[in-house]
Amino acid sequence: MTTPSKINFGIWLPLFDALADPKLVVDLAVEAEQAGWDGFFVWDHTHWRPPVRAALDPWMTLAAVAAVTDRVRIGPMVTPLARRRPTLVARETAALDLLSDGRLVLGVGVGSDRFGDEYSRTGEVDDEPTRAAMLDESLAVLRQAWSGERVVHRGDHYTVDDLDFLPRPAQETIPVWVAGFPGKVRPRRRAARHEGFFPVNLEHPDELAEAAAAITALRDDPTSPYDFVVAVARDADPAPYVDAGATWILTEHDPHPLDLQAVRSLVRAGPQRG
Numbered sequence: 001m002t003t004p005s006k007i008n009f010g011i012w013l014p015l016f017d018a019l020a021d022p023k024l025v026v027d028l029a030v031e032a033e034q035a036g037w038d039g040f041f042v043w044d045h046t047h048w049r050p051p052v053r054a055a056l057d058p059w060m061t062l063a064a065v066a067a068v069t070d071r072v073r074i075g076p077m078v079t080p081l082a083r084r085r086p087t088l089v090a091r092e093t094a095a096l097d098l099l100s101d102g103r104l105v106l107g108v109g110v111g112s113d114r115f116g117d118e119y120s121r122t123g124e125v126d127d128e129p130t131r132a133a134m135l136d137e138s139l140a141v142l143r144q145a146w147s148g149e150r151v152v153h154r155g156d157h158y159t160v161d162d163l164d165f166l167p168r169p170a171q172e173t174i175p176v177w178v179a180g181f182p183g184k185v186r187p188r189r190r191a192a193r194h195e196g197f198f199p200v201n202l203e204h205p206d207e208l209a210e211a212a213a214a215i216t217a218l219r220d221d222p223t224s225p226y227d228f229v230v231a232v233a234r235d236a237d238p239a240p241y242v243d244a245g246a247t248w249i250l251t252e253h254d255p256h257p258l259d260l261q262a263v264r265s266l267v268r269a270g271p272q273r274g
Contacts, residue, residue, distance in 0.1 A: 007238075009037055010251070031268055036271060038248075066100035069103075078108055101170055110132050119131075145165035150162055176194040178191035196227035196228065215228075228246050
């Protein structure tokens with residue numbers, strides 16, 4: 001696989017404890033843009049396992065980030081759409097994309113209860129296949145809503161009866177990056193229908209190369225722009241993942257504990273582009 005001509009580097013922050021302060025996160029986003037980062041992305045969780053206690057809302061925070069930055073791509077990475085109403089997400093994403101002048105990326109996934117009991121302890125759907133079906137339906141609603149055409153959707157989980165969703169986003173369509181384990185077939189098929197794939201828990205660059213080849217073969221137009229997104233530790237060499245097809249490299253942070261000084265130092269240092 002050929003190496004992409006441009007590799008993008010992004011900050012990816014869990015908004016927990018030391019980072020559960022929206023003003024602090026906004027300041028970090030401004031510093032990230034000044035330091036040359038290409039993206040500023042945040043986790044989307046309502047709860048995380050102990051010892052984490054505080055968790056910040058990503059959507060309100062991203063709105064503030066959009067208002068004080070001009071260049072960096074922004075987005076929740078990733079949002080489990082099954083616990084959000086697609087009609088509300090359609091409005092929120094359009095507003096956020098307009099506010100940022102077309103810089104929003106929507107990261108989506110099925111989600112998992114094992115990290116913080118976010119579903120079982122809040123009455124949300126705890127069955128993964130059902131959440132996957134809800135995710136696909138939500139994405140179908142969002143695609144229609146972003147188009148500016150009237151939305152008619154009657155599915156197993158959601159109904160939208162002939163509604164307009166205006167204003168439209170600033171972008172022709174908001175890029176959707178689909179998260180999933182690299183070897184699973186259904187996330188690959190889902191990702192092939194959208195603009196990017198974010199394989200989680202990668203253990204080796206070969207896993208990325210294999211997933212990238214499989215998804216490319218599934219795409220209707222494999223020559224159109226597409227992103228393969230990889231999270232790596234701050235001291236890891238991203239080159240093997242770039243060689244395997246990565247177009248975005250995100251910094252990975254352990255959510256417990258979060259070393260605020262280390263995060264700030266990383267942001268200010270800027271991306272190591274080799």
